[in-house]
Amino acid sequence: MSVVRRKIREFGMPRIIIIAFILLILVGALLEGQDMATLISDSLVRVGQNMLMALAMLPTILVGAGLNMGIAIGIVSGILGGLISVELGLVGWGGLMFGILLAICAGTVGGFIYSLLLNRVRGSEMLIGNYLGSTVVYLMCMFWFAAPFKNPTIIWPMGGKGVRTTIPVSDFFEKVLNRFLMFKIGRVTIPTGLFLFVFLVCFLVYLFTKSRTGMILRTVGNNPSYAAMSGIHINKARIIGITLSTVLAAIGINVYAQSYGFYQTYEGPLTMAFTPMAAILLGGATMKNVKIRHAVIGTFLIQTLLTTALPVCNQLFPESNLSEVFRIIISNGIILYALTQAGGDRR
Amino acid sequence: MKIKRFLMSNAVPILFAFLCIAGIRLSGTPIATILSDVVNRFDRNILLVLSLIIPVTCGLGMNFGIVLGAMCGQMGLVFVTLMNLTGMTAILAAALIGLVTAVICGILAGKLLNRTKGQEMITSMIVGYFSNGIYQFIFLFLIGGVIHISHKIILSGGVGIKNTIDLSHLQYSLDNLKIFGLGGKVDVFTGIIFFAVFFAACMTISALRNRKFDRNYIIRTAICAVFVVASLIMTGQERFMMAKMLIRIPIPSFLLVTFFCWLITWFMKTKLGQDMRAIGHDRDVALASGIKVDQTRIIAVVISTVLAAWGQIMFYQNLGTVDAYYGHEKVGTFCVAAILIGGASVKKANIGHAILGTILFHLLYNVSPLASQKLFNDSMVGGYFRMTICYGVIAVALMLHVWESRNSGLKEKRGEKKSGKPAKAL
Amino acid sequence: MxxxxxxxxxxxxxxxxxxxxxxxxxxxxxxxxxxxxxxxxxxxxxxxxxxxxxxxxxxxxxxxxxxxxxxxxxxxxxxxxxxxxxxxxxIGMVHQEFMLVPGFTVGENIKLNREPLLSSLASRIFGSRLKKVDFAKISSESQHTLNRLGVEMQESSMIETLPVGYMQFAEIAREIDKExxxxxxxxxxxxxxxxxxxxxxxxxxxxxxxxxxxxxxxxxxxxxxxxxxxxxxxxxxxxxxxxxxxxxxSEGEIAQLMVGRDLDLTAIEKRSGELSGEIALTTKNLVVDMPGEQVNGVDLEIRKGEIFGIGGLAGQGKVGIANGLMGNYPTEGEISVFGKPLKLNSPKDSIAAKLAFVSEDRRRMGFAPNLSIGENIAAPSMVAHNRFFKKFGFFEQVDEKAVRETAEKNIQEFQIKCTGPDQPVGTLSGGNQQKVCVASALELSPDILLVSEPTRGIDVGAKNTVLNTISQINREKGVTVIFTSSELAELRQMCDRIAIVSQGKIVEIMKPDASDEEFGLAMSGERREA
The missing domain is CATH 3.40.50.300 (P-loop containing nucleotide triphosphate hydrolases)
Incomplete structure (x- = not known):
């Protein structure tokens, strides 16, 4: 009995609840006669396109800066990179890869400046990161207005200036990754290329955590005073971690856009931070301990939940966005739970 | 030297005052038009901003969780609409519903914040988002979905309430309230005269009771007199006609706001207020001297939530239509930005900061689209500009707070005395 | 009186x-x-x-x-x-840490949570916490107490603007004010x-x-x-x-009573043979700004292969010396290691000069609590000497096998009680944590090992293991040891020479066989006449 209980505790109550919820929804979907193959295919795509965002949370937790609430900085950098690629009219693999390359450059610059700011506010990174992120999103809103893009896909058809709120990539690199080596099992579509790419990035990050720099980052995150005493430059380590996180988000949004079919500009990036945060926490990460599998498992659970819940909810309450309400409650509930677990001073 | 110190310690409000002046010049709108709008916005927002003061004093920082209170107020408004109440009855009923729900929500939020000491601001922020989800769940699905009601504000499908709810049945019922035929909305000059006389009377009564007619009393009464005289002169003149016609002062609402300001000041001088100040300065010391820290913090959150609930009701009785699902969402951010622009910090906020901040923030809010229309030929840029300012001000204020608290002297000295080691290593 | x-x-x-x-x-x-x-x-x-x-x-x-x-x-x-x-x-108590509210006046602090109150209409309805605070009475009563204490201080001054000494008065006044x-x-x-x-x-x-x-x-x-x-x-x-x-x-007798202590440890093997006389480390006018353990100008000459003890009463600066040598706190003066000048204020350079440190503040600076035993032992060597890595072209990857083997070797040698090399160090007992700290310092294969308070708060068994290992490393590998401790018995047992520190300066360098009285006198800060 106690063994079972310990196993349950190791697995974590939040995960059990969410899995139970997913099963419940799946049963509901079956009973309603939903198309299960489509549901599973959709879930797989959603998992793949969102995973890098959750992975982006890992480096900041690793260096002890908590969840990266300013991930919007990485996202707008990524969008900027992708849009430049679209502007140049690059298509297919070349377009996407060039976009990602530019995204990495922009993300590095943005992340570096962001990390310099966060280094001065140690202990309050999450709160301040959140507001810095929002500030940057609105600064970029002004930039999108004046941005010197010329490609008619990007700018408004009337007036000839200003970026649209959604930019379709269908003529450029939509689903380049998803379609690569795509195959079907029965009627379930497997987006092989998407997963290959995402897992490649995960593997590279894994290699990074096991490198010398990765070790240094972990030591800093675990005990900064000890790290300083061992001759580690703490601020440098944190710059690396926060910048890496921003870059991962910048890559992530391009992977997302090629799968989703659109870039969302203006206020779009604002709400994107919370689901990945909830994902990595749900996967089992805490403010002190984080592993790549937490991002993978967490994204898998939360995205499956959200994808499967959508049609079921629509069936139950037509013309409503119950699934969006669920997303808000679940993501923020998980974050809130994690905050209380991390505890402050109890006194 | 004195001037320099004044400029340094009030740098933020002064900077924003200049921004506002520049905006007014750029927009080219007559000042009377702008002011009439600002008076309205002030009426709507001031109580919400005032609700931030007590948590700051109690060391909880900016309570982004006033979103929770705003929701409670909104809930009250929706329920009185469902009950078909109108006028002042509706407002009082909504205030009562808001009070009850806000007390419950405030206690829950306070308990949560007690579990996350040192991270209160981010927790209160997430509490806001989370409860927004719960709120939407209630009004999108429970009403109609579980509790079957038929009313014109329910969506045609019978489940969930409409996006925007018309409040014309109670709009302005506080602003236009008349007691013995007095009150309601008056023109700006009558308003100034009324409040100048009112303040002078209050001060005189208090001075008579304490038998203390000191310099402060004389100066303040003199200022009131100047206002009265100036208004009397201006009210008859041709060129102020536009101002007189456009700017309408809702006397009952402003009296209510004055009452709340007085209440907060009075409250800070009670034992509970003194305890909150002590906790705000140093939680450990307060605890060691026997103050019930956790309980007091919960009370602070409850007061803030209740004030926010009432604030939201005041907001909508003036505006007249409720944005049922998103009306409360950005309340926390806007109010925090406003009080910060007024010169408050995470550690220190008072009524002056709230009033000045609300005026400046809404001046800027009002003029920036028009100014950008003139500058860039596009009003949207101004909209984004004010959002940038809003979030930027919060980010900068929070960063300043962290820097300052790192250099604060006493903590360090205490750290030394306690362990023989610095508070922070290297 | x-x-x-x-x-x-x-x-x-x-x-x-x-x-x-x-x-x-x-x-x-x-x-x-x-x-x-x-x-x-x-x-x-x-x-x-x-x-x-x-x-x-x-x-x-x-x-x-x-x-x-x-x-x-x-x-x-x-x-x-x-x-x-x-x-x-x-019973009144003035705690070691200040129990004052910085933003309050002296008067408000004196009356903290004992404020005189006035009842009002609201307090009758809503309870006593809404009674008004009688600020006038706070002023008069607390000023009276301050006067009674004979301190020239205004009750209206803000605590945070006061010098530290006056804060202490405010605390005393608060206790006296309780009737x-x-x-x-x-x-x-x-x-x-x-x-x-x-x-x-x-x-x-x-x-x-x-x-x-x-x-x-x-x-x-x-x-x-x-x-x-x-x-x-x-x-x-x-x-x-x-x-x-x-x-x-006398002062010397008091000090002697404080530190005189019987040995409860197994004997350390005596040194066989003489030291070479080569100088390992010198400091000139070393000033370390370590709060509470200030060092105010210390000159040392430490010979290669010796165990050099640093003793003294708490707060006099003995642990500041090792922290200064490692660059953990702001340091001035000159340090040279084997004749080469050492860059100050840089832990990295100190470690590169083959110094290794076991901190006196084990819980805060000694280890990374969530990392495993293996990672803790290997981490400083990874950072300083690039050890425990495998190379793959551009990449270097942690050699998990080598980390594991080293951890297992150390667990065996130090008899660390644990579930295995993967156990997080934070979950070990104090003594075993200390063993990990020592092991990780030794893994750096230092020329000079600095150990501060190595036996503080650990059980006798672990004490013996730690002390034996240190002396063994010294005897067998010729590692120079700078041994800081507040336990005189330990110092006398381990060290070849013992420097006694008082008020941030070295009072005297003594032989371990000097009498308790002589040590007591030195610790109380009195220099023995030559």
């Missing part, structure tokens, strides 16, 4: 306290008369703070099973179970004060005694005891070594 009333205001009779099996205080008895200034001194861990916690009814005592023996106030036995009760019985305070406990009241401020505080203590209040003065500073106390009690290892009138004892 001694009041000679017959009954002691406070009597402690055979009081003892155990935390689990460990008796930190046993059979302590003392009597304190009204108006007496009674000093209690002893080294860290001698039981002073436990005794004070018992007297003040701190929760830590109650939650760990209470105490044995009796406490009498005015001749009547009292069981004190909470601070509130202690206050009600007339029935009969005994005032002052915990290290002069520790962070400058000489002149300390002087003022001591004057006030004298003044309190004249007012008939008994003062219990807990302190390391022997000069303070000599200056104001009537009686001194020396605690050592939880026992009352001696209670004696101050006029009958």
């Amino acid at each position: 001694k009041n000679t009333a017959a009954t002691p205001v406070l009597s402690i009779c055979n009081v003892g306290k155990a935390f689990g099996e460990n008796w930190v205080l046993s059979d302590v008895s003392l009597d304190i008369m009204p108006g007496e200034i009674h000093a209690i001194c002893g080294e860290n861990g001698a039981g002073k703070s436990t005794l004070m916690n018992i007297l003040f009814g701190m929760p830590v005592i109650q939650s760990t099973g209470g105490y044995t023996g009796k406490i009498l106030i005015d001749g009547e036995e009292q069981k004190i179970t909470s601070p509130e009760q202690a206050i009600a019985k007339g 029935n305070t009969k005994v005032l406990i002052l915990d290290e009241p002069t520790a962070v004060l400058t000489e002149s401020e300390a002087e003022l505080v001591l004057n006030i203590v004298q003044h309190l005694s004249d007012m008939g209040i008994a003062v219990v003065l807990i302190t390391h500073r022997i000069q303070d005891i000599k200056q104001v106390a009537d009686t001194v009690t020396v605690l050592r290892d939880g026992k009352n070594v001696r209670t004696v009138a101050v006029k009958d004892i």
Whole structure:
């Protein structure tokens, strides 16, 4: 009995609840006669396109800066990179890869400046990161207005200036990754290329955590005073971690856009931070301990939940966005739970 | 030297005052038009901003969780609409519903914040988002979905309430309230005269009771007199006609706001207020001297939530239509930005900061689209500009707070005395 | 000024306290008369703070099973179970850390949570917490107390603008303001004060005694005891070594009573043969700004292959020296290692010069709690020497196998009790954590090993392992050791030479076989005439 209980505790109550919820929804979907193959295919795509965002949370937790609430900085950098690629009219693999390359450059610059700011506010990174992120999103809103893009896909058809709120990539690199080596099992579509790419990035990050720099980052995150005493430059380590996180988000949004079919500009990036945060926490990460599998498992659970819940909810309450309400409650509930677990001073 | 110190310690409000002046010049709108709008916005927002003061004093920082209170107020408004109440009855009923729900929500939020000491601001922020989800769940699905009601504000499908709810049945019922035929909305000059006389009377009564007619009393009464005289002169003149016609002062609402300001000041001088100040300065010391820290913090959150609930009701009785699902969402951010622009910090906020901040923030809010229309030929840029300012001000204020608290002297000295080691290593 | 009333205001009779099996205080008895200034001194861990916690009814005592023996106030036995009760019985306490609200005035602090209140309409309806605070009364009453104390201070001054010494006055005034305070406990009241401020505080203590209040003065500073106390009690290892009138004892004797201790360790093998005489490390005018352990100009010459001890009373700067050498705190002066000058204030350069450090502050700076034993042992070597990596072209990857093997080797050698190399160090016991710290320092294969307080807070078994390993490394590999400890017995057993530090300077460098008296004298800061 106690063994079972310990196993349950190791697995974590939040995960059990969410899995139970997913099963419940799946049963509901079956009973309603939903198309299960489509549901599973959709879930797989959603998992793949969102995973890098959750992975982006890992480096900041690793260096002890908590969840990266300013991930919007990485996202707008990524969008900027992708849009430049679209502007140049690059298509297919070349377009996407060039976009990602530019995204990495922009993300590095943005992340570096962001990390310099966060280094001065140690202990309050999450709160301040959140507001810095929002500030940057609105600064970029002004930039999108004046941005010197010329490609008619990007700018408004009337007036000839200003970026649209959604930019379709269908003529450029939509689903380049998803379609690569795509195959079907029965009627379930497997987006092989998407997963290959995402897992490649995960593997590279894994290699990074096991490198010398990765070790240094972990030591800093675990005990900064000890790290300083061992001759580690703490601020440098944190710059690396926060910048890496921003870059991962910048890559992530391009992977997302090629799968989703659109870039969302203006206020779009604002709400994107919370689901990945909830994902990595749900996967089992805490403010002190984080592993790549937490991002993978967490994204898998939360995205499956959200994808499967959508049609079921629509069936139950037509013309409503119950699934969006669920997303808000679940993501923020998980974050809130994690905050209380991390505890402050109890006194 | 004195001037320099004044400029340094009030740098933020002064900077924003200049921004506002520049905006007014750029927009080219007559000042009377702008002011009439600002008076309205002030009426709507001031109580919400005032609700931030007590948590700051109690060391909880900016309570982004006033979103929770705003929701409670909104809930009250929706329920009185469902009950078909109108006028002042509706407002009082909504205030009562808001009070009850806000007390419950405030206690829950306070308990949560007690579990996350040192991270209160981010927790209160997430509490806001989370409860927004719960709120939407209630009004999108429970009403109609579980509790079957038929009313014109329910969506045609019978489940969930409409996006925007018309409040014309109670709009302005506080602003236009008349007691013995007095009150309601008056023109700006009558308003100034009324409040100048009112303040002078209050001060005189208090001075008579304490038998203390000191310099402060004389100066303040003199200022009131100047206002009265100036208004009397201006009210008859041709060129102020536009101002007189456009700017309408809702006397009952402003009296209510004055009452709340007085209440907060009075409250800070009670034992509970003194305890909150002590906790705000140093939680450990307060605890060691026997103050019930956790309980007091919960009370602070409850007061803030209740004030926010009432604030939201005041907001909508003036505006007249409720944005049922998103009306409360950005309340926390806007109010925090406003009080910060007024010169408050995470550690220190008072009524002056709230009033000045609300005026400046809404001046800027009002003029920036028009100014950008003139500058860039596009009003949207101004909209984004004010959002940038809003979030930027919060980010900068929070960063300043962290820097300052790192250099604060006493903590360090205490750290030394306690362990023989610095508070922070290297 | 001694009041000679017959009954002691406070009597402690055979009081003892155990935390689990460990008796930190046993059979302590003392009597304190009204108006007496009674000093209690002893080294860290001698039981002073436990005794004070018992007297003040701190929760830590109650939650760990209470105490044995009796406490009498005015001749009547009292069981004190909470601070509130202690206050009600007339015991006041000025804690080691400041208990003042920085943004309040002195007056508001004096009356903190005891404010005079005025009832109002609201308080009658909503309860007493809405009573109005009577600020006028706060001012007048607290100013009266300050005047009574003989301090020239305005009650309206803000605490945060005051010098540290005046904060101390405010705390004392707060205790005196409580009407029935009969005994005032002052915990290290002069520790962070400058000489002149300390002087003022001591004057006030004298003044309190004249007012008939008994003062219990807990302190390391022997000069303070000599200056104001009537009686001194020396605690050592939880026992009352001696209670004696101050006029009958010298400073050297007090110090000697504090540190003299019997050996409870296995003997360390004696050094065979002579040292080469080569110089390993020199410092010139070393100044380290380590708060609470300030070093004010130290010149050292440490020979290769020796174990060099640094001793002294707490707060005098002995642990500052090693921290300065490692660059952990702002340092000035000159350091050279094997003839080469060392870059100051850079832990990285110190480690590169083959220095390794076992910190005195194990819990905060000793290890990374969530990393495994293996990772903790390997981490400093990874950072400093790029060890434990496999190369793949551009990449370098942690060689998990090598980390594991090293961890297993060390677990065996140090007999670290654990579930395996993967156990996080934070979950080990104190002694085993210390073993990991020592192992990780040794893994750097240093030329000079700096160990500070290696046996603080660990059990006897672990003590022996740690000390034996250090001496073994010294004897077999010729590693020079700088050994800082507040335990004289340990120093004498381990070291070839022992430097005694007082007030941030080296008083004397002594042989381990010098007498207790000589050590005591040196620790009290008096240089022996050559």
